[in-house]
Amino acid sequence: MKCLLTLLLLLAPLAASAAAPAALYQQHCQSCHGAERMGAMAPALLSQSLERLKPAEVLRTIRDGRTATQMAGFAGTLSDADISALAAWLGTPPATPPLWREADTAASRIQYHDPASLPATPQFATGIDPRNLFVVVEAGDHHVTVLDGDRFTPLTRFQSRFALHGGPKFSPDGRFVYFASRDGWVSQYDLYTLQTVAEIRVGLNTRNLAVSDDGRWVLAGNTLPQTLVLLDANGLKPVKTYAVQDRSGKPSRVSAVYDAAPRQSFIVALKDAAELWEISYNPKAAPIYPGYVHDYQMGEGLALPGYQNPRITPLDMVLDDFFFDDSYRHVMAASRDGHAQVINLDSRSKVAELPLxxxxxxxxxxxxxxxxxxxxxxxxxxxxxxxxxxxxxxxxxxxxxxxxxxxxxxxxxxxxxxxxxxxxxxxxxxxxxxxxxxxxxxxxxxxxxxxxxxxxxxxxxxxxxxxxxxxxxxxxxxxxxxxxxxxxxxxxxxxxxxxxxxxxxxxxxxxxx
Missing domain, CATH: 2.130.10.10 (YVTN repeat-like/Quinoprotein amine dehydrogenase)
Known part of the structure; x- marks a missing residue:
């Protein structure tokens, strides 16, 4: 967000002499980026989606376009003042806050291939080790390269969604890789056949995603809207949306979500609440009922996997980042102001302060x-x-x-x-x-x-x-x-x-x- 504020200050004098940026957007941008800036055939242009771009990158993209896409440059159509005004306007939130509902998620899903019809073995040349592939996210022009890690030669390079997170996640067998874009798109890609299987838009600004250790579930965490979205990993069908709220009902953005494989659960840190969530996908885990914080118990098929309510660990600080120990019993957690501590996930309590x-x-x-x-x-x-x-x-x-x-x-x-x-x-x-x-x-x-x-x-x-x-x-x-x-x-x-x-x-x- 600091880059966007800098952009607004730098461009304010030029914007004052330019055409109304909202009108410029309507005339030149909305057919591809959507009337509400939420994206259509082109990426969302919300301030949350653009906050990691440098001011010069925003200006350059409007002026010169993006290679290998349908984004044309406007240097010959708009004046420098108009381009500057439009760039500054895109750095401000819309007057009406954008909405994204479960129905929008379901309607956005695209299935390119039937997962059941995919071949069982890799389809590339004999001698290439599918476990020694590298998946490389190239942010410079929004592409992904799949690289043979023995010969250091690319197997393929394909265009991705806009502004992928740099850390994709893999299915337990290493066959599928899952990407999340900053404007909410989740993609399932098959490394055996080198093709995208399915995509779905889970929100307007997505923090990251995790894949369950049994390979059945994908959980995506959003900052806009403030939700967690559970997907069937085999084809990305939507299963459940969790409204992210603390115990008092205050909404919170998701800071991070990770898989805790030995626990058969997802661990979620909240960006605006002093809580740590654990959502079990163990089919024998006893259900956690809304409004209650239960001790972890084992039952006999009492809950369908993936439908658990969160098991909440109250904290005395808001987490920005965390890391598991080798046993996944402890979380080392840090806040943005430099405080750090160790949380025991079994007892749901702080066991140590870390002098970091x-x-x-x-x-x-x-x-x-x-x-x-x-x-x-x-x-x-x-x-x-x-x-x-x-x-x-x-x-x-x-x-x-x-x-x-x-x-x-x-x-x-x-x-x-x-x-x-x-x-x-x-x-x-x-x-x-x-x-x-x-x-x-x-x-x-x-x-x-x-x-x-x-x-x-x-x-x-x-x-x-x-x-x-x-x-x-x-x-x-x-x-x-x-x-x-x-x-x-x-x-x-x-x-x-x-x-x-x-x-x-x-x-x-x-x-x-």
Whole structure:
């Protein structure tokens, strides 16, 4: 939202001399983007959908259009003042708040292929390991590349929905990948046949989604409207919509939703309420009735999976981010103001305070074992350091200095090193390589000076590290994880996220879950 406010201030003088932006939108935009800016054949243009775009990107898109889409540029049609006024107007919420109902979700569903008719085996060339594929989200031109992780060659590249989240989720067998776009579209893609199976729009602004460990359910969390939407994972049929409200009835946006596989449940953090929700998909879980907070019990088929009401854990702070320990019994949780604590999901109580300040990015943390102890390490969005937490004692074991605030921390079970970026700082081109045995930075790597070097992901065996050069145009650079030498580079359009199928479905300790 800060970018949008900056945009409004910068463009106000030009907007004053321009045509009425609402009229410009009606004349030039609404046929594709919808009368209420909620999207039609083109993406939604709500302020919530655009808040992560830089002001220059909004202006450039209106002026020059988007390549490989039907979005034409208006440089020859509108004046600079009109373009500036329109860009500023799109950064403001509509006068009438947009609505999205269950009926809208159901009506939006598109089925491209019958899941029952899909072949049972991969249809690409023999010798390609379907478990060592990478799915790369390219934000620069809204495409996805499916990459062979053995040969580092693309199998396909296809256009995605507008502004996908960088972290897609996979079915337990690794066959299907599920994407969520910021303007509410959920897509199911088949990696065996390299085609989209189904899509559905679950809201107007979606935070993220999770896939159940039994492969039956997808749960999407929204910030607009304030809902959780449960989908049948096999074809994305809508099953249930949860109105997200705290115990007093106050609505809340969803901050994050993750699958807790050993618990057979989804864990949900709320952005505007001091609560943590657990929604079970265990078919033997006793039902949780609305208005009550019950202890977790096992029953005999008392509730259909996926139809559970949330089991609520009251908190003393609003969560912004969280991370599971290896057993999934505990959640390490942080607020935006730097407070952090450990929550036991069984007793639904706080068991420890964590001395973490700044803004730890727990969702991008890793776990590892060393010297008989279980550790978790997290980067920090506000300061140049990685914090290592001893999960046996719930104490900080080390603070490791890095060149600047980072977003992603990654490792692999087969490497002694963890890689962290400094992409939130002027040193965004520098990767720090940390020895997990000594808690020391042993090397700093700059693959492309002056450009954002970030988001490392390893091949299934940990032999190679793939690094995103998050630029438009950018690259995917393949590095030997032992010698740190570059071995390949592939052109990409701002690859914001890439995930290895094997590492994700086996819940590798070195990558996000």
């Amino acid at each position: 300040d700044g803004m730890p990015h727990l969702g991008s943390g890793i776990t590892f074992q060393q010297g008989g102890h279980h550790y978790m390490a997290t980067p920090n969005l506000n300061s140049g350091r990685v914090t290592v937490i001893d999960m046996d004692r719930w104490q900080v074991a080390a603070n490791i200095a890095t060149p600047g605030p980072g977003f992603f921390l990654r490792s692999h079970d087969n490497t002694p090193y963890a890689w962290v970026d400094a992409m939130m700082s002027p040193q965004r081109d520098t990767l720090s390589i940390i020895d997990k045995r000594s808690f020391k930075v042993v090397r700093q790597l700059t693959l492309r000076p002056g450009k954002t070097n970030a988001h490392v992901e390893f091949t299934h065996d940990g032999r190679y590290a793939l690094v995103s050069i998050m630029e438009t145009p950018g690259e995917l650079v393949v590095v030997d994880a032992t010698t740190f030498r570059e071995v390949a580079a592939l052109p990409m359009m701002k690859p914001i996220g890439k995930y290895n199928v094997f590492n994700k479905v086996t819940r590798s300790s070195g990558t996000s879950h």
